[in-house]
Amino acid sequence: MTKRPQNMTILDVARLSGLSKSTVSRVLSGAPNISENAKKKVAEIVAETGYQRNEIARSLRSGRTGVVALVIPDIANPFWADVARGAQDAAVNEGTSILIFSSDWDPVREKQHLQALVKSRVDGAIINPVRDGLEDIEQFNLPIVLIGSSASRFPDMASVSSDIEQGVALGLDRLASSGLGLPVFLVGDNERSASERFLQAVRRWAAKRNVDCSGLIVENGEYNVDGGRAALERILATHAVPRAVFAANDLMALGAMQALRNKGLSCPDDVAVLGFDGIAAGEVTTPALTTVAKPSRQIGDEAFRLLMQRIEGGQGDRMTLPCTLYERGTLPARVNEPQPALMD
Incomplete structure (x- = not known):
């Protein structure tokens, strides 16, 4: 087994794999157009040595933390939990982490959460606003995607909502x-x-x-x-x-x-x-x-995708997703529907 140097760095991975530092960095970042041989060599060294990237140093270089925020009105409501799950699943696939805040429909608490996420240096935020004004958000120049029907109040911002x-x-x-x-x-x-x-x-x-x-x-x-x-x-x-x-x-x-x-x-x-x-x-x-x-999970998934576009400098989009009727048992049959025959 390859001996891991103390305080191992990306330079050590490059030396042990016989590749350049830039190639190793590109492999670890998932960059395209990397040879399979280079990917294999880096993967072997990482597996053998247990090397982990210094995410703090990487974020200082890139200006990004790899963390985004999700502010929803009620995490105890299964609908909003499903929205969060959709966003989280999408984030995991992109190697991004999500901080989740619940405002409990309280404008004061929502404002506190927004101040906290800015201090946390998140790369962007997905928000279901419970307040009518977002001026205090916009002043921080943070990439934002709005979710929920409240997004209709802000026609110039990227959003995902149900119809x-x-x-x-x-x-x-x-x-x-x-x-x-x-x-x-x-x-x-x-x-x-x-x-x-x-x-x-x-x-x-x-x-x-x-x-x-x-x-x-x-x-x-x-x-x-x-x-x-x-x-x-x-x-x-x-x-x-x-x-x-x-x-x-x-x-x-x-x-x-x-x-x-x-x-x-x-x-x-x-x-x-x-x-x-x-x-x-x-x-x-x-x-x-x-x-x-x-479509709760789709709302979270699409919102995360739009947020990534905003973080990359794009304008994002405004999406309105259709609803679906789930027929169960709390409504009577339609008047024009045939009724089941009675059994003798």
């Missing part, structure tokens, strides 16, 4: 196909622009179909199970039992299902429930949650 209007239309068309009419809506805090964008999509759907939506019943709540349950409980306390509920995310929808069970109501026989996100937890409820799914 909320298309997704809302998918859900409302599905409810209409069962003859349910307009549902009651559970959305986030009314100070969050995401809630208003969701409701704007509802109004545009209604306008295109000449549906009167002047009497919409809307209840605000936190984007979690407790928030959804409390929001529907408030509706049930002040209104007649609705025929359908459309929640702006799946956790709120699961909370709504709890509220119905607590009132002795069944789903979908008494009240139909439709979610929005497509988290895996919706598959294991009883009944399983019908939902409009956003």
